[in-house]
Amino acid sequence: MSALPPRATIGILGGGQLGRMLAMAAASLGYRTHIFAPDPDPVAADVSAALTRADYTNRRALARFARSVDVVTFEFENVPAEAVLFLAARVPVRPGVRALEVAQDRLVEKRFVEGLGGTPAPYAPVETLEDLETALETLGTPAILKTRRLGYDGKGQVRIDNRAAAREAFAVLGGQGLLLEAFVPFRSEFSILLARGLDGSEALYPPIANRHEGGILALSLAPAPGLEPAHVAAATALAVRIADALAYVGVLACEFFALADGPRFNEMAPRVHNSGHWTIEGAETSQFAQHIRAVAGLPLGSPALTGARARMRNILGAEVHRAHALLADPTARLHLYGKAEAAPGRKMGHVTHVDHFPVGADLLD
Numbered sequence: 371m372s373a374l375p376p377r378a379t380i381g382i383l384g385g386g387q388l389g390r391m392l393a394m395a396a397a398s399l400g401y402r403t404h405i406f407a408p409d410p411d412p413v414a415a416d417v418s419a420a421l422t423r424a425d426y427t428n429r430r431a432l433a434r435f436a437r438s439v440d441v442v443t444f445e446f447e448n449v450p451a452e453a454v455l456f457l458a459a460r461v462p463v464r465p466g467v468r469a470l471e472v473a474q475d476r477l478v479e480k481r482f483v484e485g486l487g488g489t490p491a492p493y494a495p496v497e498t499l500e501d502l503e504t505a506l507e508t509l510g511t512p513a514i515l516k517t518r519r520l521g522y523d524g525k526g527q528v529r530i531d532n533r534a535a536a537r538e539a540f541a542v543l544g545g546q547g548l549l550l551e552a553f554v555p556f557r558s559e560f561s562i563l564l565a566r567g568l569d570g571s572e573a574l575y576p577p578i579a580n581r582h583e584g585g586i587l588a589l590s591l592a593p594a595p596g597l598e599p600a601h602v603a604a605a606t607a608l609a610v611r612i613a614d615a616l617a618y619v620g621v622l623a624c625e626f627f628a629l630a631d632g633p634r635f636n637e638m639a640p641r642v643h644n645s646g647h648w649t650i651e652g653a654e655t656s657q658f659a660q661h662i663r664a665v666a667g668l669p670l671g672s673p674a675l676t677g678a679r680a681r682m683r684n685i686l687g688a689e690v691h692r693a694h695a696l697l698a699d700p701t702a703r704l705h706l707y708g709k710a711e712a713a714p715g716r717k718m719g720h721v722t723h724v725d726h727f728p729v730g731a732d733l734l735d
């Protein structure tokens with residue numbers, strides 16, 4: 371397995387901020403990137419050598435894209451699997467289509483993870499209103515009804531606080547391809563971020579504590595404070611088993627709920643992840659550089675922290691208009707994504723601090 375030579379082109383499916391930060395990391399290693407995305411103005415294309423603006427179902431565009439790149443990766447897991455299969459017949463796709471298929475369907479994902487010894491929150495598949503009523507009897511309330519596919523940032527899910535609310539929640543989510551999850555009274559949420567190389571070597575970042583607001587990640591802190599070492603070890607071992615079982619190549623993020631008796635697997639992202647943005651300054655090798663190294667067949671870098679700890683805060687929606695004020699603090703490391711529309715809740719940028727942040731305060735505030 372040889373590494374991609376300098377000036378080789380890495381194709382990236384998806385044109386958002388993750389693609390943008392991947393493209394910047396690729397450029398540092400001498401690679402060109404080619405973005406494939408349907409969006410009118412993909413921010414990743416601002417920093418890439420080439421852009422194909424086309425729908426993921428456009429086979430002619432996909433075939434042309436495949437001819438112009440040396441390897442394909444993705445920054446967005448809701449790319450149709452057929453598009454990725456089509457590309458995989460023409461050019462290496464890393465991580466592979468199996469990782470994408472598992473991560474695209476919450477039911478498939480939970481069963482896959484259970485098969486590897488992981489424990490998700492109690493759940494039941496829901497295809498009919500009757501299924502939902504039975505599931506509510508078993509799992510109780512509160513519970514969360516989720517779409518199996520296409521959910522992100524708290525979208526595609528509705529909390530159900532009492533049985534009477536079932537019918538409306540079912541209708542809101544379109545009434546099929548759903549899953550009910552018991553609401554777990556977690557102490558905290560954390561993620562395990564790892565990279566797996568083309569040769570099967572692995573690099574593990576320290577566990578990351580995450581705080582969500584309205585289903586959207588607000589803050590991440592590494593290393594996560596207050597977790598039981600045995601629980602971190604169990605979650606880490608599970609993440610490694612997931613990566614190995616998928617013969618995974620690239621960065622993989624697994625999200626967990628921390629409960630008193632151990633971690634519950636929430637979901638995985640077969641890509642670089644928002645909870646790993648702090649690694650740009652806070653780790654010896656950023657998750658973006660790590661992902662590029664993996665898909666290019668290069669050795670992985672050290673995932674060790676550069677300081678004692680790092681904290682990342684997302685800049686959402688209109689907060690971007692005040693973001694430059696953050697630079698009054700000379701230790702703040704600001705990243706803006708160049709998005710034109712500051713829609714409410716939209717991820718516009720993030721700010722990272724390594725070590726120099728208030729001591730004694732609740733670090734996740």
Ligand code: AMP
Binds near residue numbers: 523
């Ligand atoms: P998800 O898109 O499934 O990761 O959900 C987004 C966020 O909603 C999670 O990070 C949690 O903060 C919350 N959440 C989702 N599922 C559950 C659950 N079963 N119990 C408690 N909180 C949940």
